[in-house]
Amino acid sequence: MAKGEIVMGALAPHPPHLVYAENPSQNEPVSEGGWEELRWGYERLRKSLADKEFDVIIIHTPHWQTYVGTHFLGVPHFKNLSVDPIFPNLFRYNYDLTVDVELSRSIHDHAAKTGLHVQMMENPDFRIDYGTITSCHLVRPDWDLPIVCISSNRSRNYFSVEVMQANMVKLGQATREAIEASGKRALLLSSNSLSHRHFTEEPEVPEDMSQEHITNHHQYLWDMKMIELMCSGKTREMIDIMPDFTEQTVAETDAGSLTWLMSALDFPEYQGEIHAYGTVIGTGNAIIGWDPASA
Amino acid sequence: MNAAVAGKEASLGEAVADEPTAANSVTLGILVPGLPHPLLCPEKNEGWQRVRDGFATAREQIAASGADLLVVYSTMWPSILGHQFQANPTPEWTHVDDDFHYLGSIPYKFRIDAKFAELAVTKAKARGLHARTVAYHGFPIDTGTVVALKLLNPDNELPATIVSSNIYANRTETTVLGKALRDAVEEQGRTVAAVVVSTLSNRLVTEPMEPADDHIHSLKDDEWNRKFLEYLEKGRLEDLSQLSRQFHDEARVPKVVAFKPFWWWAAFMGQANLYSGTVHAYEPIWGTGSAVVSLEPAGESTGDLEYDEDDPEFYSGDREVLDLHDAPSMGSLPGGNED
Numbered sequence: 001m002a003k004g005e006i007v008m009g010a011l012a013p014h015p016p017h018l019v020y021a022e023n024p025s026q027n028e029p030v031s032e033g034g035w036e037e038l039r040w041g042y043e044r045l046r047k048s049l050a051d052k053e054f055d056v057i058i059i060h061t062p063h064w065q066t067y068v069g070t071h072f073l074g075v076p077h078f079k080n081l082s083v084d085p086i087f088p089n090l091f092r093y094n095y096d097l098t099v100d101v102e103l104s105r106s107i108h109d110h111a112a113k114t115g116l117h118v119q120m121m122e123n124p125d126f127r128i129d130y131g132t133i134t135s136c137h138l139v140r141p142d143w144d145l146p147i148v149c150i151s152s153n154r155s156r157n158y159f160s161v162e163v164m165q166a167n168m169v170k171l172g173q174a175t176r177e178a179i180e181a182s183g184k185r186a187l188l189l190s191s192n193s194l195s196h197r198h199f200t201e202e203p204e205v206p207e208d209m210s211q212e213h214i215t216n217h218h219q220y221l222w223d224m225k226m227i228e229l230m231c232s233g234k235t236r237e238m239i240d241i242m243p244d245f246t247e248q249t250v251a252e253t254d255a256g257s258l259t260w261l262m263s264a265l266d267f268p269e270y271q272g273e274i275h276a277y278g279t280v281i282g283t284g285n286a287i288i289g290w291d292p293a294s295a
Numbered sequence: 296m297n298a299a300v301a302g303k304e305a306s307l308g309e310a311v312a313d314e315p316t317a318a319n320s321v322t323l324g325i326l327v328p329g330l331p332h333p334l335l336c337p338e339k340n341e342g343w344q345r346v347r348d349g350f351a352t353a354r355e356q357i358a359a360s361g362a363d364l365l366v367v368y369s370t371m372w373p374s375i376l377g378h379q380f381q382a383n384p385t386p387e388w389t390h391v392d393d394d395f396h397y398l399g400s401i402p403y404k405f406r407i408d409a410k411f412a413e414l415a416v417t418k419a420k421a422r423g424l425h426a427r428t429v430a431y432h433g434f435p436i437d438t439g440t441v442v443a444l445k446l447l448n449p450d451n452e453l454p455a456t457i458v459s460s461n462i463y464a465n466r467t468e469t470t471v472l473g474k475a476l477r478d479a480v481e482e483q484g485r486t487v488a489a490v491v492v493s494t495l496s497n498r499l500v501t502e503p504m505e506p507a508d509d510h511i512h513s514l515k516d517d518e519w520n521r522k523f524l525e526y527l528e529k530g531r532l533e534d535l536s537q538l539s540r541q542f543h544d545e546a547r548v549p550k551v552v553a554f555k556p557f558w559w560w561a562a563f564m565g566q567a568n569l570y571s572g573t574v575h576a577y578e579p580i581w582g583t584g585s586a587v588v589s590l591e592p593a594g595e596s597t598g599d600l601e602y603d604e605d606d607p608e609f610y611s612g613d614r615e616v617l618d619l620h621d622a623p624s625m626g627s628l629p630g631g632n633e634d
């Protein structure tokens with residue numbers, strides 16, 4: 001069996017607004033568009049994946065929050081309705097997806113060997129979180145590939161960003177080892193925004209783009225700093241300043257997704273390709289791809 | 296008080312109470328934890344069973360209280376766009392907890408008072424809050440609310456209203472929310488049981504554990520919980536409201552900006568210490584301090600009130616540090632704009 005590989009890793013944020021704006025048949029609410037810069041960014045990411053062949057999408061999601069260890073989907077098929085608890089007016093999505101349970105279990109086992117607390121999620125009634133659905137939909141709207149979905153362990157809440165990162169570095173290594181052992185080709189997604197202070201009110205027309213901007217300049221400057229490091233191959237430095245960034249901008253990097261991705265990619269020194277930066281209800285969102293072939 | 300604030304307060308009319316009192320319209324307060332173990336597997340741990348029994352006692356108290364509505368404030372339902380009120384008259388789903396999915400699925404069908412939810416939104420807006428109803432099939436009602444309603448109101452004897460907990464809200468916003476709900480209760484002439492879904496100390500055991508080994512995560516958490524329960528037994532609700540920040544610092548993992556439920560509870564029930572409290576259960580559930588407690592209005596106060604915090608009637612939105620001159624007592628900054 002050939003050694004498995006990561007064909008690309010991507011920062012793929014999940015504001016449900018972007019799915020709402022696309023008006024796919026699976027989503028019940030109807031929009032007039034909006035957030036084009038980010039949606040066009042996802043289009044560019046999809047184009048950059050067009051000549052890649054891969055078997056599975058592995059996603060680390062901030063909206064499946066677990067406190068007792070890191071959990072992995074362990075049921076082969078899920079079909080249900082996902083309603084966003086914060087923006088139910090925008091996101092009520094009928095999903096139908098498959099899970100690569102074999103790879104999921106293998107990452108689980110590799111992670112367990114590193115000392116992480118891990119658990120398979122085997123309840124068929126479990127509802128998939130809207131972050132996973134949004135990022136996967138925007139990257140691969142056909143849903144023709146199985147996914148592996150990894151929960152966000154909230155060690156950041158219990159300890160610190162540093163402890164969270166130490167765990168995510170282990171989880172990233174375990175993910176890479178399991179992929180290599182599987183012989184499969186995988187796309188990895190870190191499903192998170194950067195700065196994450198929302199507005200607490202929504203415009204009457206949510207897609208009214210005259211109302212959309214970053215919550216404050218401070219967040220914008222931090223976002224640009226992080227993007228600059230990611231796009232210039234200084235990902236270790238980016239991880240080093242992650243605790244400050246996360247504290248200062250209440251960033252969604254607290255979930256560990258981006259640290260996990262950087263570790264799985266072995267901290268790329270090659271450039272990440274930025275496809276877009278834009279704000280959604282005040283939060284900062286970047287779409288960035290890392291192609292190991294460009295290393 | 297500046298003119299703008301005075302005008303807003305005047306527009307609230309009779310909704311603004313002159314003096315803190317225990318509101319007769321809220322005849323009972325119930326605190327319950329939101330973890331699924333007492334519902335799904337009480338037999339696995341004697342303490343979980345005692346919490347389950349505590350729910351049963353609280354259910355009897357609700358029946359005896361004459362309440363015609365349950366108002367549930369759940370710390371496990373976070374919101375960002377102000378506060379949300381459940382307004383689907385018959386939400387129905389099969390719920391699975393994110394962490395404790397292996398304990399099983401929880402099918403539910405609830406009876407929601409949508410009209411009350413709509414009035415509560417109107418009252419919240421009248422007090423400057425951002426609020427809206429949510430009425431969508433499949434809306435994810437949180438584990439804590441599901442557990443509370445399944446155990447306190449299993450046959451949907453009473454209609455319920457559920458209100459979210461805003462992650463960014465602090466004391467002012469949460470206190471005003473409680474008052475807004477009281478406005479709605481009074482306008483409809485309802486008799487209400489106020490249900491708070493919250494653990495005391497919230498630090499879970501973060502490792503796999505046999506149910507028999509459950510324990511409060513630390514002695515310090517346990518001591519703070521017991522101090523809180525002592526106050527609760529004495530009915531000192533407003534005192535606890537004013538101790539919330541301290542409790543947040545001492546016994547809570549900071550997942551949100553502040554420990555809010557007692558601000559809401561006190562504001563909704565009447566900002567007083569005029570209650571008699573009963574602790575029906577206090578046990579660890581996966582490391583957290585999980586208590587079932589009831590508060591009933593009492594004739595006399597058991598503790599002197601010590602008000603050292605603002606008593607806001609109206610929410611004027613987020614303020615930056617330099618917006619202090621907008622606060623009623625601060626006056627204008629030299630050269631500041633008065634708009």
Ligand SMILES: [Fe+2]
Binds near residue numbers: 014062063131193252
């Ligand atoms: Fe998110």
